[in-house]
Amino acid sequence: MSELRWDPIKLYWVIIATERGRRPRDFQVESEDDGMVACPFCYGNEDKTPPEIFAIRPGGAPNTANWRVRVIPNKYPALRVEGEINNHGYGMYDVMNGIGAHEVIIETPDHDRTLADLTIHEMTDVLTAYRSRYLDLRRDFRFRYMVLFKNHGSRAGATLRHSHSQLIAVPLLPPVATTQLRVARKFFRDKERCIFCDLIEFELRMGERIVREFSNFVILTPYASSSPFELRLYPKRHSHDFALMNDAQLAELAVAMKDMLMRVKSVLRDAPYNFILHTAPPMHHRPGKPEQWNSLEHDYHWHIELVPRLTQVAGFEWGTGFYINPTSPEDAARFLREAEI
Amino acid sequence: MSELRWDPIKLYWVIIATERGRRPRDFQVESEDDGMVACPFCYGNEDKTPPEIFAIRPGGAPNTANWRVRVIPNKYPALRVEGEINNHGYGMYDVMNGIGAHEVIIETPDHDRTLADLTIHEMTDVLTAYRSRYLDLRRDFRFRYMVLFKNHGSRAGATLRHSHSQLIAVPLLPPVATTQLRVARKFFRDKERCIFCDLIEFELRMGERIVREFSNFVILTPYASSSPFELRLYPKRHSHDFALMNDAQLAELAVAMKDMLMRVKSVLRDAPYNFILHTAPPMHHRPGKPEQWNSLEHDYHWHIELVPRLTQVAGFEWGTGFYINPTSPEDAARFLREAEI
Numbered sequence: 287m288s289e290l291r292w293d294p295i296k297l298y299w300v301i302i303a304t305e306r307g308r309r310p311r312d313f314q315v316e317s318e319d320d321g322m323v324a325c326p327f328c329y330g331n332e333d334k335t336p337p338e339i340f341a342i343r344p345g346g347a348p349n350t351a352n353w354r355v356r357v358i359p360n361k362y363p364a365l366r367v368e369g370e371i372n373n374h375g376y377g378m379y380d381v382m383n384g385i386g387a388h389e390v391i392i393e394t395p396d397h398d399r400t401l402a403d404l405t406i407h408e409m410t411d412v413l414t415a416y417r418s419r420y421l422d423l424r425r426d427f428r429f430r431y432m433v434l435f436k437n438h439g440s441r442a443g444a445t446l447r448h449s450h451s452q453l454i455a456v457p458l459l460p461p462v463a464t465t466q467l468r469v470a471r472k473f474f475r476d477k478e479r480c481i482f483c484d485l486i487e488f489e490l491r492m493g494e495r496i497v498r499e500f501s502n503f504v505i506l507t508p509y510a511s512s513s514p515f516e517l518r519l520y521p522k523r524h525s526h527d528f529a530l531m532n533d534a535q536l537a538e539l540a541v542a543m544k545d546m547l548m549r550v551k552s553v554l555r556d557a558p559y560n561f562i563l564h565t566a567p568p569m570h571h572r573p574g575k576p577e578q579w580n581s582l583e584h585d586y587h588w589h590i591e592l593v594p595r596l597t598q599v600a601g602f603e604w605g606t607g608f609y610i611n612p613t614s615p616e617d618a619a620r621f622l623r624e625a626e627i
Numbered sequence: 628m629s630e631l632r633w634d635p636i637k638l639y640w641v642i643i644a645t646e647r648g649r650r651p652r653d654f655q656v657e658s659e660d661d662g663m664v665a666c667p668f669c670y671g672n673e674d675k676t677p678p679e680i681f682a683i684r685p686g687g688a689p690n691t692a693n694w695r696v697r698v699i700p701n702k703y704p705a706l707r708v709e710g711e712i713n714n715h716g717y718g719m720y721d722v723m724n725g726i727g728a729h730e731v732i733i734e735t736p737d738h739d740r741t742l743a744d745l746t747i748h749e750m751t752d753v754l755t756a757y758r759s760r761y762l763d764l765r766r767d768f769r770f771r772y773m774v775l776f777k778n779h780g781s782r783a784g785a786t787l788r789h790s791h792s793q794l795i796a797v798p799l800l801p802p803v804a805t806t807q808l809r810v811a812r813k814f815f816r817d818k819e820r821c822i823f824c825d826l827i828e829f830e831l832r833m834g835e836r837i838v839r840e841f842s843n844f845v846i847l848t849p850y851a852s853s854s855p856f857e858l859r860l861y862p863k864r865h866s867h868d869f870a871l872m873n874d875a876q877l878a879e880l881a882v883a884m885k886d887m888l889m890r891v892k893s894v895l896r897d898a899p900y901n902f903i904l905h906t907a908p909p910m911h912h913r914p915g916k917p918e919q920w921n922s923l924e925h926d927y928h929w930h931i932e933l934v935p936r937l938t939q940v941a942g943f944e945w946g947t948g949f950y951i952n953p954t955s956p957e958d959a960a961r962f963l964r965e966a967e968i
Binding site for chain 2: 291292293294295296297298299300301302303304308309310313364376377378379431433435436437440441442443444452454456460461462463465466469470481482484485488492508509510511512514515553554555557560561562564591593595596597598599600601602604605606607608609610611612613614615617621
């Protein structure tokens with residue numbers, strides 16, 4: 287069983303994933319699985335993964351071929367779904383057993399296509415699978431937060447080449463979410479406005495960091511980009527919860543997603559990247575007191591963050607928490623805006 | 628001129644290092660400079676670097692050969708030493724000009740030896756150079772904090788192979804330091820003890836995470852290690868300020884440093900790593916009110932943090948602030964303790 291351990295001085299949680307138990311010799315050059323004989327994410331290999339949790343398929347039995355998108359539990363999960371949460375102390379430390387969920391969304395049956403290569407229709411299927419898993423997992427009251435992310439390329443942490451994203455449900459509100467939710471809540475309380483809405487309006491007015499504007503979405507480079515060619519995709523209209531998007535909105539989002547991924551692929555020549563979907567936690571687990579929940583239901587603004595992995599996180603970043611970015615977001619936006627896709 | 632920009636939602640500073648101005652084509656596979664004709668850090672190439680700030684040499688003029696350790700300004704600094712601090716607003720954002728210092732400590736004239744390969748005497752010279760630069764830079768009241776770090780190997784962010792470390796002085800207290808200083812201060816105020824001293828005592832009693840104990844130093848793997856084979860080197864006796872170490876203490880530290888680096892080199896076969904020296908900021912810039920400084924002069928405990936770069940930071944870590952570590956610190960300590968060096 288994995289353990290969550292708290293650092294009482296640096297104030298962060300780590301997940302000691304002992305079931306992965308890696309020894310010194312296991313850390314060889316980490317590359318993708320090009321030499322693999324049978325990819326477990328391809329058609330016909332459905333029995334090489336744990337049984338599916340969700341799939342989009344025109345017909346046929348679960349765990350057979352002919353699916354379009356397939357969601358399975360991670361074979362080597364960082365957190366396990368079975369058990370009750372056990373939160374205790376150990377000397378001066380805090381520790382918690384590793385309860386959670388760790389799922390893999392296989393975005394396409396085609397081994398050789400990246401997410402950027404999918405059609406709008408296929409991309410809509412992927413987003414539909416995301417929404418479905420969010421709605422299902424939030425019914426489990428042990429989970430405080432769900433984070434959906436994608437690692438594209440081995441330098442971004444991908445270990446299998448076949449295009450997939452991951453969804454991890456965690457028993458604690460993560461620090462990155464806590465910070466954003468607190469800031470948004472305070473801003474909303476002070477001004478009765480959403481801080482993200484203000485930011486989007488300011489950026490649309492300035493223009494120099496806008497990459498592409500759609501009727502209902504906008505793609506931009508953040509003013510304080512921590513690394514080169516970082517991107518954000520926001521719904522323009524206020525919306526705190528990704529999982530409440532209807533089918534028509536998902537289809538529009540698919541267009542914007544594909545646009546963003548194509549630009550990154552074109553300008554940075556299929557560079558490794560990570561993206562993360564940031565959305566409000568299930569309402570009954572919002573930070574603060576229960577009586578505050580209703581009034582604050584709408585103080586967050588979901589969005590997608592995309593970070594190309596072009597530079598290495600080095601000693602300075604790790605030692606300070608500052609980031610050094612050698613490409614200004616204004617330059618990055620210009621290159622991405624002018625990309626031929 | 629570089630700019631420090633504040634993200635008002637994620638609450639971090641980034642340094643937009645525009646003078647490095649990297650365009651998409653500049654982000655090719657980043658590898659060390661093995662094919663370089665003349666290494667600027669080797670004997671005889673002293674004129675290929677900016678003039679030296681400090682050197683240890685038996686005799687001879689500055690910027691000539693025969694030095695043992697040499698400190699120079701970084702040719703492509705993230706922050707520049709010239710100018711006054713200008714802190715202003717831009718719409719909803721905060722921005723500050725990039726004032727600071729960025730120095731490079733060339734640890735040896737020998738192109739092919741790593742820091743672990745240095746003799747104890749040579750290692751003492753390196754630590755002496757570190758101390759000297761700390762003492763000098765803290766006289767500049769614009770600098771709130773100095774961070775000394777090393778990137779070993781291209782996957783840890785090194786761009787030149789010749790062994791060197793870096794020292795960056797920043798005009799703001801970095802988030803990582805702020806967190807640790809606040810925790811240590813609160814603990815000291817509550818209990819009249821140092822939290823690091825407590826941690827060291829607890830770890831020495833438990834033993835399972837101790838890698839090596841010397842009379843005055845201890846090397847251990849942290850209970851909440853964020854990545855595999857992470858290490859800390861602490862002075863056992865309370866000491867808040869690295870720069871106050873005397874020559875005899877530096878010579879003892881050199882023994883412990885070499886021991887730690889040799890173990891990493893042996894067990895992880897010269898894996899890339901970062902180390903960071905964490906020490907108290909110059910006293911006149913401590914956080915809190917001036918009247919609190921005297922009583923809190925001693926509430927920090929300097930140490931060295933070493934992080935081998937064996938895994939990639941991926942979407943989950945970036946999106947949550949949680950870390951997944953596939954090797955328990957107890958296993959890592961055992962491997963490192965039993966290393967043949």
